[in-house]
C-alpha cells in the first residue's frame with residue numbers, strides 16, 4: 532500500500548478545504564470499501580480525509596414529515612431507526628440485505644452511496660479497465676460478465692452499482708445533500724449515480740472536493756407499504772444479482788400509485804418509470820404486474836452470459852408487487 536497522510540477535520544468546511552488542496556485526497560467513511568481497494572492497489576490516495584468525526588451522525592425529522600439522514604450515520608443505525616422501519620420499510624430492508632452485521636456497524640450512509648463497483652476486472656490491477664484506467668478497455672464486455680449490467684450500459688463499461696440502500700433511496704425519490712468549494716447543493720438521487728456513457732470512471736455527479744453531508748428522504752405516505760427483495764448467490768451476505776425496491780398504493784383493487792427501482796441491472800440504481808406509468812390505474816393482477824415489468828425490461832440489452840437477469844428481474848418485480856398488494 533502506498534504511504535498516505537491522514538487527517539480528521541472537525542467540520543465539513545475544513546474537510547472540503549483539505550480535499551480541494553489535494554487532488555489525490557480521498558474521503559474516508561467507515562473504510563469498508565476504500566481500505567479494501569487501497570490494499571488491492573485499485574485506489575492509492577495520498578491523503579485520507581476521515582469524515583467520521585464530523586457532526587453528520589443525526590437522523591432528524593423534517594418539517595414536512597420526511598427524514599434528514601446525516602452522511603455519517605452507520606448503516607445498522609439507519610436500519611434500526613423506528614421511523615425508517617415504520618415509514619420507509621423498503622429502506623430498512625435494503626440496508627439489512629446489504630453486507631454483514633459487522634460491516635453495517637462500520638459502513639456509513641455516505642460511503643454506501645459512493646462505494647465502487649464489484650466488477651472483477653475493476654478490482655484486478657493486472658487487467659485493463661476503463662473505469663480504473665480510462666481508455667484501457669473493457670474486458671468484461673466479452674469476458675466475465677454474468678453479474679453485470681443488462682440496462683443502460685455503454686461499450687465503455689458494463690458494470691453494475693453494488694449498493695442496496697441506493698436502490699431503495701432511488702425508489703423513494705431521496706435527495707442527496709452535497710457541500711463543496713462552491714457551496715451547498717441538493718442532487719436528486721435519481722441521476723446522482725451516472726450511466727457509464729463514455730466516462731465510466733465517473734460513478735456519480737460528484738466532483739473532487741465535494742462531500743455528501745446528508746440524504747433527505749421526503750415524505751411518501753405510500754411507502755408504509757413498501758418492500759426490498761433481493762436475489763443473491765448465497766444467503767449469508769452477497770451483492771445483488773437482481774433486486775427490487777417497490778412501494779404500492781392500492782384503492783378498490785387498482786393501483787393508485789407506485790414506485791419501483793431495480794438493482795444489480797445497471798451502472799446506477801434503475802428507476803423503473805415506464806413500469807410505474809404502465810401500472811397506475813391498473814387492476815392489481817398478475818397480468819398488470821407482468822405487463823408493467825415487461826414494458827420496462829423491453830429496453831434491456833443482455834450481454835452474452837447475463838440474459839438470465841431479464842426474466843429474473845421480471846419475476847422479482849411481479850412477486851414483490853403481489854406481496855405488497857396482498858399485504859395491505
Ligand SMILES: Cc1cc2nc3c(=O)[nH]c(=O)nc-3n(C[C@H](O)[C@H](O)[C@H](O)COP(=O)(O)OP(=O)(O)OC[C@H]3O[C@@H](n4cnc5c(N)ncnc54)[C@H](O)[C@@H]3O)c2cc1C
Nearest residue numbers: 560561562563564565629630639641642643645694695743
Ligand atoms: C464482504 C462485503 C460484502 C458486502 N455486501 C454488500 C451488499 O450486499 N450490499 C451492499 O449494498 N453493500 C455491500 N457491501 C459494501 C458495503 O456496504 C460498503 O463497503 C459500505 O457501505 C461503504 O461504506 P463506508 O462508510 O465503509 O465507505 P468507505 O469505504 O469509507 O468509502 C467508500 C467510498 O465513498 C467515499 N465516501 C465516503 N463517505 C463519503 C462522503 N460523506 N462524501 C463523499 N464521498 C464519501 C469514499 O471516498 C470511497 O470512495 C459489502 C462489503 C463487503 C466488504
Ligand code: SF4
Nearest residue numbers: 650660669688689690
Ligand atoms: S465493466 Fe466497467 S468496471 Fe468492469 S472492466 Fe469494464 S470498464 Fe472496467
